[in-house]
Amino acid sequence: xxxxxxxxxxxxxxxxxxxxxxxxxxxxxxxxxxxxxxxxxxxxxxxxxxxxxxxxxxxxxxxxxxxxxxxxxxxxxxxxxxxxxxxxxxxxxxxxxxxxxxxxxxxxxxxxxxxxxxxxxxxxxxxxxxxxxxxxxxxxxxxxxxxxxxxxxxxxxxxxxxxxxxxxxxxxxxxxxxxxxxxxxxxxxxxxxxxxxxxxxxxxxxxxxxxxxxxxxxxxxxxxxxxxxxxxxxxxxxxxxxxxxxxxxxxxxxxxxxxxxxxxxxxxxxxxxxxxxxxxxxxxxxxxxxxxxxxxxxxxxxxxxxxxxxxxxxxxxxxxxxxxxxxxxxxxxxxxxxxxxxxxxxxxxxxxxxxxxxxxxxxxxxxxxxxxxxxxxxxxxxxxxxxxxxxxxxxxxxxxxxxxxxxxxxxxxxxxxxxxxxxxxxxxxxxxxxxxxxxxxxxxxxxxxxxxxxxxxxxxxxxxxxxxxxxxxxxxxxxxxxxxxxxxxxxxxxxxxxxxxxxxxxxxxxxxxxxxxxxxxxxxxxxxxxxxxxxxxxxxxxxxxxxxxxxxxxxxxxxxxxxxxxxx
Numbered sequence: 001x002x003x004x005x006x007x008x009x010x011x012x013x014x015x016x017x018x019x020x021x022x023x024x025x026x027x028x029x030x031x032x033x034x035x036x037x038x039x040x041x042x043x044x045x046x047x048x049x050x051x052x053x054x055x056x057x058x059x060x061x062x063x064x065x066x067x068x069x070x071x072x073x074x075x076x077x078x079x080x081x082x083x084x085x086x087x088x089x090x091x092x093x094x095x096x097x098x099x100x101x102x103x104x105x106x107x108x109x110x111x112x113x114x115x116x117x118x119x120x121x122x123x124x125x126x127x128x129x130x131x132x133x134x135x136x137x138x139x140x141x142x143x144x145x146x147x148x149x150x151x152x153x154x155x156x157x158x159x160x161x162x163x164x165x166x167x168x169x170x171x172x173x174x175x176x177x178x179x180x181x182x183x184x185x186x187x188x189x190x191x192x193x194x195x196x197x198x199x200x201x202x203x204x205x206x207x208x209x210x211x212x213x214x215x216x217x218x219x220x221x222x223x224x225x226x227x228x229x230x231x232x233x234x235x236x237x238x239x240x241x242x243x244x245x246x247x248x249x250x251x252x253x254x255x256x257x258x259x260x261x262x263x264x265x266x267x268x269x270x271x272x273x274x275x276x277x278x279x280x281x282x283x284x285x286x287x288x289x290x291x292x293x294x295x296x297x298x299x300x301x302x303x304x305x306x307x308x309x310x311x312x313x314x315x316x317x318x319x320x321x322x323x324x325x326x327x328x329x330x331x332x333x334x335x336x337x338x339x340x341x342x343x344x345x346x347x348x349x350x351x352x353x354x355x356x357x358x359x360x361x362x363x364x365x366x367x368x369x370x371x372x373x374x375x376x377x378x379x380x381x382x383x384x385x386x387x388x389x390x391x392x393x394x395x396x397x398x399x400x401x402x403x404x405x406x407x408x409x410x411x412x413x414x415x416x417x418x419x420x421x422x423x424x425x426x427x428x429x430x431x432x433x434x435x436x437x438x439x440x441x442x443x444x445x446x447x448x449x450x451x452x453x454x455x456x457x458x459x460x461x462x463x464x465x466x467x468x469x470x471x472x473x474x475x476x477x478x479x480x481x482x483x484x485x486x487x488x489x490x491x492x493x494x495x496x497x498x499x500x501x502x503x504x505x506x507x508x509x510x511x512x513x514x515x516x517x518x519x520x521x522x523x524x525x526x527x528x529x530x531x532x533x534x535x536x537x538x539x540x541x542x543x544x545x546x547x548x549x550x551x552x553x554x555x556x557x558x559x560x561x562x563x564x565x566x567x568x
Contacts, residue, residue, distance in 0.1 A: 008323075012315040019099045026092035027140065033085040033149045039155070040074045040081075045289035047071055048160060053282035063329065064524050089144075097136040101128060103393065104321060112327035122205020123198075127321055130200060131314035138311035142304050149304075154293075162446050163287045164279060171291050177258055184307050185251045189306060192244040193313045199237035206233055212478070251306050266291060299465050327354075327395050331414040340405040341370035342420070342532035343499030346390065348400035351390060360386050362555040364400070368532060368548065370501075375543035376536045379553035384536045387552070388506045391416050391534070404501070422500035426507040428491040430479025435464060436471045438479075438490060443497045449556055450497060457527055458493035460486070485516055492520075492527070502532040509537065 020027070047067050055064035105128070160168045172503040184454045210226055212216065217226055270287060273279040279287075350363040360383040368374050389395055390402060393409050402409045409417055431438055437449050446454075453473065463486060467473040475481050482490065488508065495503055505524065510522050517539070524533065525545065535543055543549070551558045 008319060009312070009315075012312075012319050015319070016100075016135055016315065019096050019103070020139050022099075023096055024091045026088060026095075027144065030085055030089045030092060031147055033081050033088070033142060033475065035151055037078050037081045037085065038148055038152050040078045044071060044074060045286045048289065049072075049286035051280040051282075052285060053280055056187055075385040077159050087138075093136060093140040096140055097133060100132050100136060104132065104318065107322055107324075107326075112354075113326055113389060114327070114395075116323060120201060120205035121203035121208050122203065124321070125195060125204050126162055126201035127314075127317050130197065131317045134314040135311055135318065137468045138307050142307050142311075146493060150247070159290065163283050164270070164273070167266050167270055167273075167279075167287055168297075170269055171262050181254055182251065185247065186305070186309055189244075189247050189251055189309045190313055192240060192247050194309050194317075195240045196237070196244050197317060199240055203230075203237060206230060229450045229514075248306060252314065265332050272420040284296065307444060308395070328393050328414065329410075331409075331417065332411045333413050334407060334411045336405055336407060336412065336416060336420065336501075340420070340501060343370035343403075343405050344368040344532065345403040345406075346400065347403070349390070349397045350403060351386065351395065351397050353386070359398075359555060361397075364556055366550065366557055368534070370405070370532055371530055372547040373545060374535065374550060375546035376534060376550045377538070377543065379458055380538070382552045383555075384552055385506055388423060388534070388536060390502050391502070391504065392423055406430070419498060420500055421502045421504065422495045422496055422498050423504045423506060424488075424508045425505075428479075428487045428508075429474055429483060430490065432475065433475050434469075434472050434474055435490070438475065439471075439493060439497060442494045446497055454493040454496040456497055458489045458522070460489040460493055462550045463489075479563065488520060492523070496527060500531065502534065503528050503537065504534045506536045507538070509539070 035121070046235060047070055051064060051067040051071075055067060066528060108124070144351065157168065160171065173358075206229070210230075217223055228321055240563065265286070270279060270284045274281055274284050281462050292404055344366075345368070346364055346366040349361055349366075351361045352359040376387065386395075390397060391409075393414060403419070404412065431441065433454075436451060439454065440446055443450075452461065455464055455471075464470055473481070491508075505526070521535070521544070535546065537543055546560070549560045
């Protein structure tokens with residue numbers, strides 16, 4: 001078990017490294033400028049020593065002015081270098097963050113509907129935002145801070161040893177105790193960090209879901225109850241957040257307190273050495289300044305330990321996403337034969353949803369001729385929508401195969417399968433943006449003429465012409481400005497642009513009244529007359545005029561000729 005966890009952790013580190021490696025040049029530039037700036041800072045206390053001992057105490061004003069000018073010059077140079085370095089850093093770190101998020105997003109696009117059915121959208125958002133940012137901060141900030149801190153610490157320590165090795169021993173006597181304390185705090189910090197991230201995901205999920213259902217919440221007068229539910233989530237979050245903050249505070253605060261004790265001991269011992277003539281006043285002041293500079297890197301290193309714990313938690317949470325295996329591969333790259341018409345054949349198809357004990361289909365056989373209109377019926381939960389998901393290749397059969405014009409779907413390029421088979425469902429997906437944006441979503445290279453022709457054929461053109469901004473009209477979040485019928489017609493216009501061989505209507509008319517349903521089905525039959533049409537519905541009206549009637553019953557299907565009595 002430990003080996004498995006160790007292997008996963010190493011895999012997570014390799015995953016993060018793949019985003020850092022292309023940006024090493026930019027990060028090296030940031031590091032180089034940081035080192036130059038750090039060297040400027042290291043020189044200042046030593047110059048101050050000479051200014052006091054050789055200038056002030058010696059009464060030599062020329063030395064004072066000269067060394068004061070050097071200090072001002074170093075400060076001005078550091079100011080300019082830090083400004084340029086900040087710009088380089090932001091560019092490099094932002095690219096790493098964006099590359100990470102885009103890669104995880106691309107992976108999420110390949111996961112099956114079953115994954116999203118089991119996951120809270122808020123939890124996924126929390127990982128895409130907070131956890132990726134945490135990993136990015138550690139991989140860039142921490143690596144640079146580590147090198148910078150090591151240089152400043154080594155430089156400060158070397159000068160401190162030169163000034164007084166005895167005071168140096170006193171100054172760092174607490175380091176072993178600090179390391180033991182951090183090791184003790186690590187598992188507590190990791191556990192509380194994970195719980196806080198989980199709470200943040202729950203709150204994000206609650207807000208995303210409830211804001212999308214605000215009209216329903218208002219309709220049933222549930223506003224106060226939902227506000228109280230959010231307050232309960234906040235109280236649970238606050239409890240763990242306070243515990244995390246206290247744990248983080250003591251993780252850094254106790255080592256800092258030990259460092260203060262060591263610093264006080266340095267002043268006592270150093271003061272005695274000055275009084276006894278074993279150390280000059282300028283030497284003690286310079287030693288104290290270098291001790292303060294060395295304390296910064298030590299605190300940084302302590303903080304990096306805490307950051308490492310948080311980053312490991314975030315990497316583990318991201319690994320839960322990136323380790324998810326897509327339900328289907330990208331296909332074998334074959335193309336459909338010339339003149340493909342949309343004939344479908346299911347041969348011995350068996351399928352069980354992941355994590356469920358009972359199969360949906362066992363040995364399912366079905367032949368759908370090209371150009372046929374097919375009705376699919378069956379009890380709720382029997383597998384009608386699963387059949388659509390298999391045809392659209394969101395899942396692959398556990399056994400058997402599905403053929404499109406004689407070619408196994410798994411052999412075809414996945415993108416071609418998705419273009420050849422269009423699905424219009426009950427929940428039409430309308431994205432925020434304009435009408436043009438939504439139409440072009442299925443065909444980015446569609447011309448304006450093609451958009452207008454599709455809209456006209458879907459009887460959407462008069463509605464669009466009535467809008468002040470026409471095709472540039474913004475539809476709002478989820479298409480809030482559209483009626484149910486307009487959403488349906490926009491979905492049909494998109495399907496027309498896609499120009500599929502097979503169109504599947506999965507309860508697409510459920511939200512319409514009888515007249516609207518009849519008009520939509522008539523329109524589908526007219527617009528896609530030469531295409532294979534699969535109508536999935538609980539209602540009888542959409543199924544009229546079917547060439548083939550399919551009833552899913554008992555993990556198999558039963559077919560009969562439709563009202564027209566003959567198949568194409």
